[in-house]
Amino acid sequence: MMTLNYLCKKISRKxxxxxxxxxxxxxxxxxxxxxxxxxxxxxxxxxxxxxTMNSSILGIMAAGLFISMVIxxxxxxxYSILALSTAVMAILIKNGTGIGLAITISMIVALICGxxxxxxxxxxxxxxxxxxxxxxxxxxAIAYKITEAKALGVExxxxxxxxxxxxxxxxxxxxxxxxxxxxxxxxKYTAYGKxxxxxxxNPQASFISGIDIRMVRFWxxxxxxxxxALAGIIFVSQxxxxxxxxxxxxxxxxxxxxxxxxxxxxxxxxxxxxxLIGVFILAILSNGMVLLSVQSYYQMLVKGLVILLAVYxxxxxxxxxx
Numbered sequence: 453m454m455t456l457n458y459l460c461k462k463i464s465r466k467x468x469x470x471x472x473x474x475x476x477x478x479x480x481x482x483x484x485x486x487x488x489x490x491x492x493x494x495x496x497x498x499x500x501x502x503x504t505m506n507s508s509i510l511g512i513m514a515a516g517l518f519i520s521m522v523i524x525x526x527x528x529x530x531y532s533i534l535a536l537s538t539a540v541m542a543i544l545i546k547n548g549t550g551i552g553l554a555i556t557i558s559m560i561v562a563l564i565c566g567x568x569x570x571x572x573x574x575x576x577x578x579x580x581x582x583x584x585x586x587x588x589x590x591x592x593a594i595a596y597k598i599t600e601a602k603a604l605g606v607e608x609x610x611x612x613x614x615x616x617x618x619x620x621x622x623x624x625x626x627x628x629x630x631x632x633x634x635x636x637x638x639x640k641y642t643a644y645g646k647x648x649x650x651x652x653x654n655p656q657a658s659f660i661s662g663i664d665i666r667m668v669r670f671w672x673x674x675x676x677x678x679x680x681a682l683a684g685i686i687f688v689s690q691x692x693x694x695x696x697x698x699x700x701x702x703x704x705x706x707x708x709x710x711x712x713x714x715x716x717x718x719x720x721x722x723x724x725x726x727x728l729i730g731v732f733i734l735a736i737l738s739n740g741m742v743l744l745s746v747q748s749y750y751q752m753l754v755k756g757l758v759i760l761l762a763v764y765x766x767x768x769x770x771x772x773x774x
Contacts, residue, residue, distance in 0.1 A: 472714040476729045483733060487740035494743055501622060505690070507735035508624035509683045510702070511728065514709040515631050516679020518727045519639070520672040521710055522652045524719030525573060525580035527676040529565070530706060531699025532591035534684040537562040538694035539595045541684075542604035551608050559681050565591055566677025570670035580673075588703075595696040603695040606688050615689035624686045631682070635724050648672070653720025708755060709734045711762045734758075 487494040513530050520527045541558035545551060565587065572583040614623050639645035650658045651668045659665050688694050713730030715722030737758070741751045 473723060473726050473729070476712065476714055476726055476733070480729055480733050480736070483736055483740070487736065487743065491740065491743040494740060499739070499743070501617075501620075503735045503739040504625050505622040506739070507731050508622065508628040509686050509690075510705055510709060510735065511628040511731040512631050512683040512686065513679050513706045514713075514727050514731050515628075515635050515724065516676040517706055518710050518713070518715065518722065518724055519635065519648060520580075520676045521715050521717075522639075522648050522719060522722050523669055523672040524652045524655070525669060525672055526707065527569060527584045527673060528581065528703060528707070529569060529584040529588035529591060530676060530680040530683075531703055532588045532595070533562050533565045533677050533680040534687060535595040535694070535696050535698045536565065536591045537681045538684040538688050538698065539599045539604065539696060542606050542688070542694040543598060545606055545608070546604060551610050555685060558684070559678070562677045562681030562684075563674060566674040567670075569677065570673035573673060574666040574669040592696070599694070599696045601696055603693045605693045607692070611689040611692070613689075614686060615692075624690065627682075627686065631679070632724060632728050639724060644668070644671070649720055651719075704755070704759070705734060708759050708762075711759060717763065 484494075493499050513534075517527055517530065537558040540561050541554045544554035544557060549557075569580075569584055569587055572578045572587075573580045614627070616623055618626065639648060647658070647663050647668045650661075650663060651665050655665055658668075684694075684698075687698060709730040710722075710727050711717070711730070712733050713722065713724075713727035715727065734755075737754070738751065741754065746754075
């Protein structure tokens with residue numbers, strides 16, 4: 453008789469999933485089944501569109517953070533970069549600057565933030581977490597200062613389109629999926645993608661083989677910042693305003709999504725498709741708990757336990773910090 457373990461392995465091979473990815477995907481399915489039985493609203497079209505749209509900002513930021521974490525870096529300043537870049541964009545638009553130019557300048561601001569992070573980590577060799585904890589506060593403080601700690605409304609056809617739907621599906625979801633396709637192709641088929649895994653897996657061997665480790669790490673932080681800026685544009689499109697407090701409570705959600713995706717905390721391992729599944733797991737978990745009227749402190753408790761479980765599984769697989 454075919455055992456459940458054998459059946460799962462057979463399905464995994466058919467779907468071309470790694471063991472880790474299949475396990476994460478199975479957890480996603482189980483979670484969907486659980487919430488579909490416990491809440492009559494979970495599998496409604498309205499709710500599905502709601503949590504997929506809400507996951508787009510988290511998903512884009514997680515895609516950028518994924519690259520940094522494969523290299524062996526953690527960027528905790530993403531939401532502060534989002535707040536600062538969107539604040540600059542909103543102020544420019546309010547003062548009559550065209551939307552295209554305002555968006556371009558906001559992306560440049562994000563790149564400058566990423567360059568500061570990258571230079572500190574790659575060239576000054578400061579610990580990534582310490583670096584981005586510091587810059588997180590600096591970027592957030594600047595966002596508060598230039599907005600005078602107020603929300604700034606943003607309007608325009610472009611933002612209406614990005615915040616709208618196409619064929620019934622939120623445009624932000626298309627953007628998020630496009631980002632994941634681009635990252636997947638870049639990591640699998642480009643020289644930089646191969647260097648990302650090489651540096652994360654064994655920086656000493658990478659250096660000996662001639663890879664410029666500093667530039668790989670530098671660009672890892674730059675990509676993370678660019679992802680934050682893109683997520684910021686979607687945030688403004690959905691909310692209709694920029695707020696300096698954006699993401700104050702969402703910092704760990706991005707890190708959690710990447711960890712849930714099966715990335716190795718020691719670097720060098722991980723698949724971007726796993727991160728996408730991790731994003732949906734976190735989005736569905738949050739959505740399901742809201743539908744079940746779970747108190748906010750219990751939601752934080754559950755998310756904390758999920759992080760610990762994911763880190764424990766990684767350590768069992770031989771990961772963990774170097």
